[in-house]
Amino acid sequence: MRFNNSDLIYQGEKSGLHNWHTANGNSFYWHTDWLNIAEDMTGHKALEKVDIPKGKATKADAEKAILKHLNK
Structure with missing residues (x-):
């Protein structure tokens, strides 16, 4: 099974800490x-x-890293 963005359930952000579940x-x-x-x-x-790619990491960059990890 290949994971994509719709498989990530964003739980929100508190004090800069973002959390996702699958x-x-x-x-x-x-x-x-x-x-x-x-x-x-x-x-x-x-x-x-x-x-x-440039500057600071974003939430989208983190989601890409999660998907990269899940799809190994």
Whole structure:
């Protein structure tokens, strides 16, 4: 199964920390200061680097990193 944006359930943002879930129960976190996505809200368990084309990473960049990780 290939994952796409419709498979990510955005849970919102609090103090810069964004959270997504998938239907099968995986959680992903990204903070605007991080260069990676993580499986915990501390960011210590990095899963995938966020590719930043220019400037600062965005929510869309984080979603691309989550999908890249899920589709490995």
